[in-house]
Amino acid sequence: MTTQTVTKGLEGVIAAESAVCLIDGEAGELSYRGYDIHDLVQGSFEETVFLLWNDRLPAKRELEEFRADLARHRPLDDRLITFMKGLPAEAAPMDVLRTVVSAIPVSKGVSQIETDEASVKEAAMDLTAQFPTIVAAWERIRSGEEPIAPDPELSHAANYLYMMRGERPGPVAERAMDVALILHAEHGFNASTFSARVTSATVTDVYTAVTSAIGTLKGPLHGGANEGVIKNLLEIGDIDKVEEWVRQKLAAKEKIMGFGHRVYRTMDPRAVHLRKLSQELGEEAGTTKWYEMSVKMMEAVKEQKGLNPNVDFFSASTYYTMGIPTDLFTPTFAVSRIAGWSAHIMEQLADNRLIRPRSRYIGHKDLEYVPVEKRQ
Numbered sequence: 318m319t320t321q322t323v324t325k326g327l328e329g330v331i332a333a334e335s336a337v338c339l340i341d342g343e344a345g346e347l348s349y350r351g352y353d354i355h356d357l358v359q360g361s362f363e364e365t366v367f368l369l370w371n372d373r374l375p376a377k378r379e380l381e382e383f384r385a386d387l388a389r390h391r392p393l394d395d396r397l398i399t400f401m402k403g404l405p406a407e408a409a410p411m412d413v414l415r416t417v418v419s420a421i422p423v424s425k426g427v428s429q430i431e432t433d434e435a436s437v438k439e440a441a442m443d444l445t446a447q448f449p450t451i452v453a454a455w456e457r458i459r460s461g462e463e464p465i466a467p468d469p470e471l472s473h474a475a476n477y478l479y480m481m482r483g484e485r486p487g488p489v490a491e492r493a494m495d496v497a498l499i500l501h502a503e504h505g506f507n508a509s510t511f512s513a514r515v516t517s518a519t520v521t522d523v524y525t526a527v528t529s530a531i532g533t534l535k536g537p538l539h540g541g542a543n544e545g546v547i548k549n550l551l552e553i554g555d556i557d558k559v560e561e562w563v564r565q566k567l568a569a570k571e572k573i574m575g576f577g578h579r580v581y582r583t584m585d586p587r588a589v590h591l592r593k594l595s596q597e598l599g600e601e602a603g604t605t606k607w608y609e610m611s612v613k614m615m616e617a618v619k620e621q622k623g624l625n626p627n628v629d630f631f632s633a634s635t636y637y638t639m640g641i642p643t644d645l646f647t648p649t650f651a652v653s654r655i656a657g658w659s660a661h662i663m664e665q666l667a668d669n670r671l672i673r674p675r676s677r678y679i680g681h682k683d684l685e686y687v688p689v690e691k692r693q
Contacts, residue, residue: 321677328579332672333514337369337660338505345583349503358590362473362498362653363387366445369503369660370438384472390446391467391476394424398454398464406459410648411540413455415531418444422524430522432666440523441659448655449473452648453480474498477652482640489601490639493594497635500587500628501650503657505580509533509540510654510661517662518672530658531651540647545574546633547607547643549614556610563617575630576618584625591631598638607634 324330339348347354350368357365360374367375367383375383397417404413421443422430430436454464457480465480474495478486486494504510513530517523534540553562566573578585592612599605611634615626636646 321675323677332506332511333665335505335661335664336372337657337664338503340505340580342578342580343582345581345586347504347586354500354586355590358496358499360499362495362502362656365499365502366656369656370441370663385469386442387446387473388467388469390442391450391469393447393450393454393464394421396424397421397451398458401451401455401458404458408459409535410452410455410644411531411535411651414448414451414648414651415528415535417451417455418448418524418531419528421447422522430524432517432520432522434663434667437523437659437663437666441655441663444523444527445655445659448652449477450480452645452652453477456481456642456645457483477649478639481645486639487601489597493598493635493639496590496594497632497649498653500590501632501653503654503660504628507539508536510658513658514661514665515672517665518669520666520669523659523662526662527655527658530654534647534651534654540650542574542627542629543633543636543650544643544646546611546630547637547646549574550607550610550634550637553610553614556606556613559610559613560617563614563621567618567621573614573618573622573624575626575633576622576624578625578627581625581627585627587628588626588631591628591635592626595631595634595638598635602638607637610634 337350340346349357349365350372352368363384364375364380367380397420400420401413401417430440450467457464465483467476467480471479471485472491472495475486475491478490478494509530512533513526516529517526537545553559563573595608595611596605599608611631615630618624633646636649637643641649
């Protein structure tokens, strides 16, 4: 028999070629479509989405048209709002997002959605525009309040905060949200993106592929790390207790959320910007407690374990200071990552082959079947 090599977790396995994202884990570099992430944060999330979907940056007129197109797609069908109002208030936001996304084509009365390029882009526009509307509407509904309609004059980032909180964000909060969305928009063949590609490779519709990705992102080893970070900070409570808390966790061989990465061997380049945002938001809010505690924890973990923070670490204090509820951290990740999921679905369908790996069998062999009457 031919020797079969098993790579647990597919680590280091090249599953396909992609032109969407380049990650250099050794150098700590990340680029979308050839543009360094440190340069892209100078722009907007809308510009980043256009780049991911079209393999180029938009001209000024194109960006204006793209913003307008997103604005047209943001409102949610009234039937979906009614459906959400019927869900139990204690339902997990990621479960609600997954359920509503899978219901969008049903609300349109469409049984079979085409997978040609134009139809895929239309569905991607639908989902990218409506993700923040869904998440913000659920926050209002579960709190006993009416959802707020999107404002066509506001940016994608500002609309998300406005629909969630009921007031238009200031420039610092809007910019922080915009940069956070850019930084989380895409990251190669991560678990949820690969899930979306595997699903779309069957030539199903975009809504189904994205539903698969949401289910994958829900797992705490992928999308829930920043929620774990803020829970840790709240548990510690004070900056003077950080070092001892870290020492105890490491001594007990417990994982500290927000540190280490499967790819990066240096500090996650996205964490650099989120650290700055966390500080700026804290200063504007009049308290830098969560930022300072985060820095203290980062230093303690680096000193005691040699690990660097990943993108989830400083996003926790950033989102918390913006007033985003803790259990909306992962849905907020999805509000951004839908851009990358869509780009990969487009790429997969453009040169598709069913993804069907093999496994190495390690179970029983040559067992004798015994009729049920003779089994003891």
